Amino acid sequence: MEQNSIVTISDLVKRFPVGKSFFTALNGINLTFNKGQFAGVVGPSGSGKTTLLNIIGSLDSPTVGSAIVLNEEVSKLSTKKAAVLRRKHLGFIFQTYNLLPVYTVFENIEFPLLLLNMPALERKKAVLDALEWVGLTDKIKSRPAQLSGGESQRVAIARAMVKKPELVLADEPTANLDAENSHHILQTMEKLNDELKTTFIFATHDDKVIKYLKRKIRLEDGKVVSDEIINNL
Amino acid sequence: MLAIKLAYRNLIGAGLRTWLNVFVLSLSYVLIIYFNGLMDGFNIQAKTDTIAWEIGDGVYWHKNYNAYDPFTLEEGHGIIPESLNYAVNKGTLSPILISQATIYPDGRLQSVLLKGIGTEQKVLKIPSQSLSVETEEIPALIGKRMAANTKLKKDDVVTLRWRDAQGTFDAAEIKIVNIFDSNVPTIDMGQIWIPLKEMQKMKQMPDEATIIVKSKEFNKKINDDNWVFKGHTFLLEDITKLIKTKKIGSSFFYIIIMALAMLAIFDTQVLSIFRRQKEIGTYIALGMTRSQVVGLFTVEGSFHAILAAIVGAVYGIPLLMLQAINGYPIPEGADNMGIAVGKAIYPVYGLGLVISTIIIVFLITTIVSYLPARKISKMNPTDAIKGKIQ
Structure with a gap:
């Protein structure tokens, strides 16, 4: 394991039961993600991108092999320890934003900090900073139903980033957005990656996202078919 | 504390749905306290009158x-x-x-x-x-x-x-x-x-x-x-027995009222767990443990009982006080059944009655909320995030 690595995946296999047999979603994956990377797992639907992200996010565990995330072996984590790992160190961005519908923008972003028992004043400052990063200071009291898709996803980014996690997992973050909003969001994430050195791992098949990636891992039928570092300069 | 804070936010955020349940539950509080108070008033009145007019201190x-x-x-x-x-x-x-x-x-x-x-x-x-x-x-x-x-x-x-x-x-x-x-x-x-x-x-x-x-x-x-x-125990035995029988009879009424209120809470909880799968998945992804989420949903349910007690107090106290002052009129001839009954029964709402009603309703609401919430602990979070569970 490299000293700088944040995620190390070795010989990972993930199978799901389908009737009496199994469907193999991931087959022999070996990958390492280093701190500060802006990487993406790309590939067609059903290639295993989301499954890989779920395992890295400790929401699921491998059938065979290991996934070490921030020095924790995912398959050996109890549900409680996995929750602590996610709470303290991971941020999630979902395709459908997954904002809490009855909360305001402020409350949605504040939520991860409440779970960390952060004092109220510190919490408020952190939320306001996060709102500034994503340029939504004017929507502080709005509820998710009053936001556009782009705004909702920016709130989701702020929620993922507010606790300054080591790793952010973004599953198809631009799938429901138009080109302009997609670029805006990706620029925001790129800026945060630069400024805060947060590691981003995307699961996407959107060309707009792929253009921004600095590392592109192609999955096909649950196997890594290519892994390239891209120099955008 | 976190569960209470989040439950409060969720309930207030849910708006009308919450207030409908709260109102139905508050009716249970008010009606149970009213009918029990009426029985207690009847009991006290019958005993006081019998002591004053017939049996003295023995x-x-x-x-x-x-x-x-x-x-x-x-x-x-x-x-x-x-x-x-x-x-x-x-x-x-x-x-x-x-x-x-x-x-x-x-x-x-x-x-x-x-x-x-x-x-x-x-x-x-x-x-x-x-x-x-x-x-x-x-x-x-x-x-x-x-x-x-x-x-x-x-x-x-x-x-x-x-x-x-x-x-x-x-x-x-x-x-x-x-x-x-x-x-x-x-x-x-x-x-x-x-x-x-x-x-x-x-x-x-x-x-x-x-x-x-x-x-x-x-x-x-x-x-x-x-x-x-x-002594009084012997001489007032008939009244005590009659009130006891009446209380048993009216307890069926409470059971029906409570069942209706609990059905509303249970239904809301079951619906919530299906409708809010994505939210549950999000809670887990953001770092809540499953037991924390189950706790949150249970507290949300039992919060209905607390809000209902407050709402019930707002309209119930004046109504019950009015009834306690004016009394419940008894039809002519009702006292011919052989027990002391005045022209009106004045309900008596003891602190014990109010507190025990609140505790009972709160406990039942909590149990009714917890039962469907247990399902959350069996959810697969990756499916829940997408709202895929059937």
């Missing part, structure tokens, strides 16, 4: 007397112990002589219970002082029910026939000098009250009584084998 029965067996009246009387005369004169004991008799209002024959009571007694509320009038006839006192049944009015004179101690029939005219209004039918229906001294003479039973009613001020114990003390 009654000494002659050893041969049994109030539930009219055949014991013939032998159930004896000399009032001399040692008690000071208390009788002081008004802390009230001896009563009881006998069967017959009256002939408008030529009709009617059996009555003739009761002799001291005209100066202060133990019972019966207005026996009105018997101290000078009349040619024997002065008599009857209750409003007796007056209605016999069509007797004040100043009416009617023939009374009785048997004396030797079993000889005798008769005299009695004059109704007063008609009293009491909530206690057992001192009224079929009864005529006359002065004790007069009755002792008529019956040829000087210084005798059937029962001796004591007041609170009389603290001594009568050490005489001829007299057996009957």
Whole structure:
């Protein structure tokens, strides 16, 4: 394991039961993600991108092999320890934003900090900073139903980033957005990656996202078919 | 604390759905407290009136007397112990002589219970002082029910026939000098009250009584084998039993109200767990443990009970107070069933009743909320995030 690595995946296999047999979603994956990377797992639907992200996010565990995330072996984590790992160190961005519908923008972003028992004043400052990063200071009291898709996803980014996690997992973050909003969001994430050195791992098949990636891992039928570092300069 | 904070946010954020459930649940609080208060008021009122008008602080029965067996009246009387005369004169004991008799209002024959009571007694509320009038006839006192049944009015004179101690029939005219209004039918229906001294003479039973009613001020114990003390527990047993039966009957009503309220909470919880799968998945992804999410949903459910108590208090306190002041009107004739019932029952809402109702509703709501919430712990978070669970 490299000293700088944040995620190390070795010989990972993930199978799901389908009737009496199994469907193999991931087959022999070996990958390492280093701190500060802006990487993406790309590939067609059903290639295993989301499954890989779920395992890295400790929401699921491998059938065979290991996934070490921030020095924790995912398959050996109890549900409680996995929750602590996610709470303290991971941020999630979902395709459908997954904002809490009855909360305001402020409350949605504040939520991860409440779970960390952060004092109220510190919490408020952190939320306001996060709102500034994503340029939504004017929507502080709005509820998710009053936001556009782009705004909702920016709130989701702020929620993922507010606790300054080591790793952010973004599953198809631009799938429901138009080109302009997609670029805006990706620029925001790129800026945060630069400024805060947060590691981003995307699961996407959107060309707009792929253009921004600095590392592109192609999955096909649950196997890594290519892994390239891209120099955008 | 976190669960409480989040549950509060979720409930307030859910708006109308929350308030509908809260209102239904608040009705349970108010109705349960109201009906229990009504029963308690009825109980207290019936007991207080019976104590004031009939049994005082307890009654000494002659050893041969049994109030539930009219055949014991013939032998159930004896000399009032001399040692008690000071208390009788002081008004802390009230001896009563009881006998069967017959009256002939408008030529009709009617059996009555003739009761002799001291005209100066202060133990019972019966207005026996009105018997101290000078009349040619024997002065008599009857209750409003007796007056209605016999069509007797004040100043009416009617023939009374009785048997004396030797079993000889005798008769005299009695004059109704007063008609009293009491909530206690057992001192009224079929009864005529006359002065004790007069009755002792008529019956040829000087210084005798059937029962001796004591007041609170009389603290001594009568050490005489001829007299057996009957306390409140025994004398009020009928009322206690009746209230108990009524309470059991009305508890079915509470069960129905509670079941409706609980159904609303249960339904909301079940629906929430299906409709809010994505939210549950998000909670887990953001770092909540499954037990924290189950706790959150349970607290959300039980919060309904707290909000309902507040809402119930807002409209319930004025309504219940109004009812406690004005009382629940009782239809005419309802007291003929043999138990003390006033023209209205005034509900009594004890602190114990209110607190126990709140605790019971809160506990049931929590259990009803927890049962569907347990399903969350079995959810696959990766499916829940996408809202995929069927």
